[in-house]
Amino acid sequence: MAADARVDSAVNDLHWLTAQEIAAAYAARRLSPVELVRALLARIDKLNPLLGAFIRVDAEAALDAARVSEAEIAAGRSRGPLHGVPVAVKDIIDVAGQATTCHSRIMLDHVAARDATVIARLRAAGAIIIGKLALHEFAIGGPSFDLPFPPARNPWNPLHHPGGSSSGAGAALAAGLVPLALGTDTGGSVRNPAGACGVVGLKPTYGTVSRHGVFPLAFTLDHVGPMARSTGDAAVLLDVIAGYDPLDPGSVDGGARQYSADLARGLRGLRIGFVRGFHERDIEADPEVIRALDEVARVLTCEGAELREVALPPLQDFFGAQRVIMASESWAVHARWLRARPGDYGASSRRRLMAGAFLSAGDYIEAQQRRHELIAAVAQASREVDVLLVANAMDTPCRIDDPDTIARTYSRQARNVFSLTGQPALALMCGLSSQGLPLSVQLAARAHDETTLLRVGAAYERATQWPQRHPALPTDAPVKPA
């Protein structure tokens, strides 16, 4: 359905509008920022007790910002495609004057003195910061019930987990609480909840988006990434937040670029490399996941892409290097608190973060050396293709109250491959399981080629219309989980 028609038919469903549709509606004077923010705040009031997506909603500040946007747009002073568009932020990213809790008792009193660079960029573009989102504690420990806030739940079935660690972002987007969100990704934490909740999550190339003002998990693996309900929205959000930042030592000065430039180009002439080995050889995926990935390959071929088979090193090789690096670097961040305040962590984080105490400097250096070899191996194997087609999760999300299954299935994934290599990776919904839970695919491109990656994602969405599918949620009254 065309954007204009969707806006017309969505008078009572403002919460499902994409950011691009919202911008079009503002431009046509068919919607105002205040009207939209009020509608979303009302929906958050109704659904957040069930879903736990938001830790904090800043209603007054959001409405104040909406009024300013409304006046500016009415005066013809547009600041671009995100002007007046609400964005929610994982609560590991600093927003001036608000606590950055990292979903942890350790950080409850940590009030940010200034905005993170990504927040400053959003404000300059006229976006409205509507609130802070739940996460797995410090982006590593969850889903957990022993933290100061409840865990976010999956809108497709609130008895199931929403992935993580950007759990609140996935839940908020899938439930129509907000059109755009910022997540962070160290071992797959944007792409996991995007896949589990049936939305879009992009881990950009390492260094593309500033991490200044974002609480670290592992310095050489951390990324900030856009999350949305469509690839187009993720691209528009990336256009705003990407760019060199001298305050982030990992930031790359690649010059200004428009990542949304090729969204409408289609797939003719592109070569897709299908990496079957991860989900057929290294970890046998759920049959529904395998069928969905085969169907993605078929759709991309029908849309004009050329499909090739690509073999990469075994997943276990990536896991080994990634786990040693993440454990070592996160131990360096948390050692002082783990020594002094171990009881203020949830059990899951405490166990994971203390692992680094038992690794040596030599282990860490070996892992970094192996990482460079894996980066080279992926580049060599992918030299004849433009984009890789890869599994995201090997299973659909299990019940949130089943820690044994969570522990068994969380590592059954192919996401940390690209956390390790630093190249961009995009998670997209590609179906619904027999249980009615989202299935997801992962696409990856060469470093700094987000434009091609987003082009493939947008073409796939046009061909399948998965972004138009939403979970059925009760909205008549505030509800709480059973």
Added chain:
Amino acid sequence: MTEQDEPVAERDILAQATAAGLGKAVDEFPQDVLAAAQAARQARQSLCAPDDSTAEPWPPMRASTPP
């Protein structure tokens, strides 16, 4: 490993944790300390040795330079 070895190994792990400054965690959450040590051991075992141990590891993260 014999049944007698296991408690000794656990004592060693807890001593190592104490030496790393985690004495409070050892006192209050010994099972979490042991689980962390096991996770570290598994991570180290799953790490493939690099082909070239003389390769320069710095900078530790370098996606290729932008076009």
